[in-house]
Amino acid sequence: MIEKTRHIKDTKKLVGMLPAIRYTEPKYLFIATANARCPKADLYIKEGDHVNSCQVIGMRHGPFFEQPIHATCSGTYLGLEKHYHRNGKLTDFIKLENDFKDTIDPSVKERTPEEIAALTKEEMTEIIKQTANVGLGGSSFPTYIKFQTDKPINLILINGIECEPYITADHRLMLEFPYRIMEGIKYVMQAFNCKHAKICIKSKYKDIKEVYTQMVKEYAGSGIELCLVGNYYPQGWEVEMIKNATGIQLKPGELPSNRGIINFNVSTMVGIYKAIKYNMPVIKRFITITGDGINFPKNFRVRVGTPVKELIPMCGGYKNPDKEKVFIMGGPMMGASVPSDDIIVTKTVTSIIVLDKVTDKEEPCVRCGSCVLTCPVHLEPVQIMNAVKTLDKERIKSLNPLRCIECGLCTYTCTSKIQVTDYVRKAKMIAKL
Numbered sequence: 001m002i003e004k005t006r007h008i009k010d011t012k013k014l015v016g017m018l019p020a021i022r023y024t025e026p027k028y029l030f031i032a033t034a035n036a037r038c039p040k041a042d043l044y045i046k047e048g049d050h051v052n053s054c055q056v057i058g059m060r061h062g063p064f065f066e067q068p069i070h071a072t073c074s075g076t077y078l079g080l081e082k083h084y085h086r087n088g089k090l091t092d093f094i095k096l097e098n099d100f101k102d103t104i105d106p107s108v109k110e111r112t113p114e115e116i117a118a119l120t121k122e123e124m125t126e127i128i129k130q131t132a133n134v135g136l137g138g139s140s141f142p143t144y145i146k147f148q149t150d151k152p153i154n155l156i157l158i159n160g161i162e163c164e165p166y167i168t169a170d171h172r173l174m175l176e177f178p179y180r181i182m183e184g185i186k187y188v189m190q191a192f193n194c195k196h197a198k199i200c201i202k203s204k205y206k207d208i209k210e211v212y213t214q215m216v217k218e219y220a221g222s223g224i225e226l227c228l229v230g231n232y233y234p235q236g237w238e239v240e241m242i243k244n245a246t247g248i249q250l251k252p253g254e255l256p257s258n259r260g261i262i263n264f265n266v267s268t269m270v271g272i273y274k275a276i277k278y279n280m281p282v283i284k285r286f287i288t289i290t291g292d293g294i295n296f297p298k299n300f301r302v303r304v305g306t307p308v309k310e311l312i313p314m315c316g317g318y319k320n321p322d323k324e325k326v327f328i329m330g331g332p333m334m335g336a337s338v339p340s341d342d343i344i345v346t347k348t349v350t351s352i353i354v355l356d357k358v359t360d361k362e363e364p365c366v367r368c369g370s371c372v373l374t375c376p377v378h379l380e381p382v383q384i385m386n387a388v389k390t391l392d393k394e395r396i397k398s399l400n401p402l403r404c405i406e407c408g409l410c411t412y413t414c415t416s417k418i419q420v421t422d423y424v425r426k427a428k429m430i431a432k433l
């Protein structure tokens, strides 16, 4: 994945300044039947059926949990079609023809402040489970499982750091929906009976800082405060964020809840707000379309299920259309490359980065140690790579590759342009066998 990690020319500042374009009524929407955590699904609809927006139309099944599938528009179910999923694989998608009426399912109903105030943690957990909320920063981890911890929580951290280059979807979300975020945080504090929350942002984001300084004043007495953290990558990694926001250094593999901390991405707060306030699943999200291969990078607010191809013309089309492109779903450091723009916006797609394809020639390792020096979890990527090349399973295991967070820094900094991260990924798979 050299082309995705070594050629970074960030347009972040400029794109983050532009309001997100609302593109919420495509003719067809596509909902993934499966994802990385839930590889199987049952559908509750048959071809020709009419569906309401937010209606449960199926159930995904995984080894550890199930996840309802929701329609993201009202219209007609036309059958299954294959498209690329965020995991880089061709996947069956449910094709819905939008009737442009946006008929909302009767299961969506507004709760009064009194009803919300009376909700217990267990009831909120169930609502979040039924509305299929997941980590919307890209983790896709089911939010209700985080809610199930029985550890006492005395600090909630909201991750608004968005530390990868290029991506500004959360930046726009924070500027455009501050009240939804603040209310979502209040609901989470209520669930955990927690008196303290910190919204973590990079200190260089002056516009977000201004907005949330004001928000914190408006919500005075709620226990919510703003926390400015560093401007480097991977500051958004939970271990790094917790260290900078609290001074606590988690041990390798230690859960934040062991220290009384729970953390959520800022976009997940909006998902929780909609779930608790309206019993509504995530049907829309912010997404950044950017990269050197695009004429005018932009942010959008779209329905989940929107084909990315429809957004490209609104970005002025491809720059240098004759040049082969690389498409990355997610950030340039941790995202996944897909071979075409036949990409669907799922709940957890934060961005699409389009780059002109540049093929770097790998040189032999010069033992410079850059990959070791930059690894945030203190692994020895070069040694892991050598062990993978010799298929030395015992040696691989002894080098602890499972601690790798796949930040991509070892590839990015490699003097010899070696795709070191890919070797570490292979090592993780071997270590699990």
Ligand code: SF4
Pocket (backbone or CB within 6 Å): 371, 374, 375, 376, 377, 378, 379, 381, 403, 404, 405, 406, 407, 408, 409, 410, 411, 420, 421, 424
């Ligand atoms: S990708 Fe893994 S091995 Fe490479 S620097 Fe990041 S954490 Fe370390």
Ligand code: SF4
Pocket (backbone or CB within 6 Å): 364, 365, 366, 367, 368, 369, 370, 371, 372, 381, 382, 410, 413, 414, 415, 416, 417, 418, 420
């Ligand atoms: S950064 Fe690249 S060249 Fe340097 S030690 Fe690591 S693998 Fe070898």
